[in-house]
Amino acid sequence: MSKNITWEKTINKLSGVKQPRDSDAMQQIRKKISDHCNDFMLERGPNIPVPGIDVIPASSKFLDFDDLNILIDSCLDLWLTEGRYADNFTNELKRYLDIEHIALTVSGSSANLLALTALTSPYLEKKILPGSEVITVAAGFPTTVFPIIQNGLIPVFVDIDLNTYNVNVNYIEDAITSKTRGIMLAHTLGNPFNLKVVKEICDKYDLYLIEDCCDALGSTFNDKHVGTFGDFATLSFYPAHHITTGEGGAVWTNNTELSKIVESYRDWGRDCYCKTGMNNTCGKRFGWELGSLPFGYDHKFIYSHVGYNMKMTDMQAALGFSQMKKIERFVIQRRNNFNYLKNVLISKKLDNFFTFAEECDGAKASWFGFIMTLKSEANIDRTNLTKFLEANKIVTRLLFAGNLTRQPALNGVNYKIASPLTITDKVMNDCFWVGVWPGLDEKHMDYIADTIERYIKEEAKIS
Numbered sequence: 001m002s003k004n005i006t007w008e009k010t011i012n013k014l015s016g017v018k019q020p021r022d023s024d025a026m027q028q029i030r031k032k033i034s035d036h037c038n039d040f041m042l043e044r045g046p047n048i049p050v051p052g053i054d055v056i057p058a059s060s061k062f063l064d065f066d067d068l069n070i071l072i073d074s075c076l077d078l079w080l081t082e083g084r085y086a087d088n089f090t091n092e093l094k095r096y097l098d099i100e101h102i103a104l105t106v107s108g109s110s111a112n113l114l115a116l117t118a119l120t121s122p123y124l125e126k127k128i129l130p131g132s133e134v135i136t137v138a139a140g141f142p143t144t145v146f147p148i149i150q151n152g153l154i155p156v157f158v159d160i161d162l163n164t165y166n167v168n169v170n171y172i173e174d175a176i177t178s179k180t181r182g183i184m185l186a187h188t189l190g191n192p193f194n195l196k197v198v199k200e201i202c203d204k205y206d207l208y209l210i211e212d213c214c215d216a217l218g219s220t221f222n223d224k225h226v227g228t229f230g231d232f233a234t235l236s237f238y239p240a241h242h243i244t245t246g247e248g249g250a251v252w253t254n255n256t257e258l259s260k261i262v263e264s265y266r267d268w269g270r271d272c273y274c275k276t277g278m279n280n281t282c283g284k285r286f287g288w289e290l291g292s293l294p295f296g297y298d299h300k301f302i303y304s305h306v307g308y309n310m311k312m313t314d315m316q317a318a319l320g321f322s323q324m325k326k327i328e329r330f331v332i333q334r335r336n337n338f339n340y341l342k343n344v345l346i347s348k349k350l351d352n353f354f355t356f357a358e359e360c361d362g363a364k365a366s367w368f369g370f371i372m373t374l375k376s377e378a379n380i381d382r383t384n385l386t387k388f389l390e391a392n393k394i395v396t397r398l399l400f401a402g403n404l405t406r407q408p409a410l411n412g413v414n415y416k417i418a419s420p421l422t423i424t425d426k427v428m429n430d431c432f433w434v435g436v437w438p439g440l441d442e443k444h445m446d447y448i449a450d451t452i453e454r455y456i457k458e459e460a461k462i463s
């Protein structure tokens with residue numbers, strides 16, 4: 001790892017909210033602290049696992065000199081809440097995704113909750129009312145679906161497709177009833193679902209679309225970023241994801257009305273939209289008369305939604321800003337690792353035993369992991385295979401909740417199954433995934449492929 005001080009140039013270019021300026025002495029101390037950060041990172045080393053010796057995580061953060069420097073720099077600001085780094089992280093995300101509005105938040109789960117809750121706002125002409133139905137899938141991460149339940153709505157599950165691990169679009173129209181108001185789906189493990197068909201259905205039946213892009217930063221469909229097709233999209237910055245802020249997430253939309261509503265829900269439900277540390281952005285702080293409050297009641301304390309506080313700190317945003325500088329490289333490395341591993345497994349004829357993931361027409365995945373499902377005729381037990389991989393220091397993961405309707409959390413919950421969840425069950429029983437994150441390269445992929453082959457030939461004794 002070479003000593004890298006590009007962050008200094010970056011910091012000098014930062015724009016954003018008014019924060020106190022450093023004295024010259026303070027700037028010199030910042031510089032000294034930064035030198036210590038660089039020494040620390042040199043001592044720490046790149047933290048890349050050695051195949052066969054170290055554990056190969058299924059997902060992990062990838063942090064360098066710039067990340068630590070910017071994180072510490074934001075701490076030294078002692079500003080703490082959303083500030084100059086939040087501004088800059090937001091702008092980077094907007095530029096990269098080519099979007100209008102994005103709100104930083106505390107997690108991907110919160111981003112999903114905020115997005116769906118915003119669509120129930122009493123101020124929306126087309127608000128989603130309690131008891132309405134939202135179409136989704138049961139194979140995936142629970143907090144793509146939980147906001148539907150948390151808002152008093154009914155999740156309607158349709159089956160997935162085995163090759164893409166995404167919604168089988170052929171089942172969606174049959175699942176639509178007079179109560180259907182939206183579709184909420186994740187791009188599974190970074191693989192874009194068929195946005196062409198899903199969007200056409202949303203337009204035809206006037207349904208909202210929420211794209212959970214928590215595992216899919218950098219994935220595109222017809223050369224546009226996923227998340228730019230629906231009404232809302234969400235991201236997670238938990239360390240497993242494409243970029244990290246520790247805990248963290250974001251929700252975005254190109255619709256100005258929806259963006260104001262989502263920010264209100266995120267910021268305690270307030271009507272005022274001043275940034276942290278600002279006053280009177282609307283120009284009539286003491287000139288409003290809302291609800292049955294007296295005229296002139298301070299706008300800062302007027303609440304138009306039953307909201308939360310789900311704001312990000314400036315330290316988290318600083319890390320996100322620094323991570324965004326590397327996003328293009330991360331996406332390429334994830335795709336390279338995925339394609340390389342798939343080719344090696346096919347060259348070993350292991351496609352006789354597994355179904356590997358495929359992209360649908362127009363989709364280009366920024367893969368979160370390499371997912372594979374044992375073919376029934378392979379007669380191999382998934383648990384024994386994954387135990388063998390773990391014993392050989394390869395971490396494996398399932399497709400999160402498997403079939404969500406079989407989870408204890410769904411006991412007693414009002415949901416509907418609109419098509420038999422046959423493939424969802426197949427995936428629950430027979431799939432697993434391994435890592436392709438940017439700290440891994442061809443030697444890790446070779447080790448993973450060799451170990452899978454070894455299990456099949458030596459342990460399961462199939463030739």
Ligand SMILES: Cc1ncc(COP(=O)(O)O)c(C=O)c1O
Pocket residue numbers: 106107108109110112140141143144186212214215235236237238240248249
């Ligand atoms: C598809 C999907 N949605 C939402 C989440 C939740 O994100 P977070 O852990 O930041 O709450 C995850 C987490 O991995 C996820 O994979």
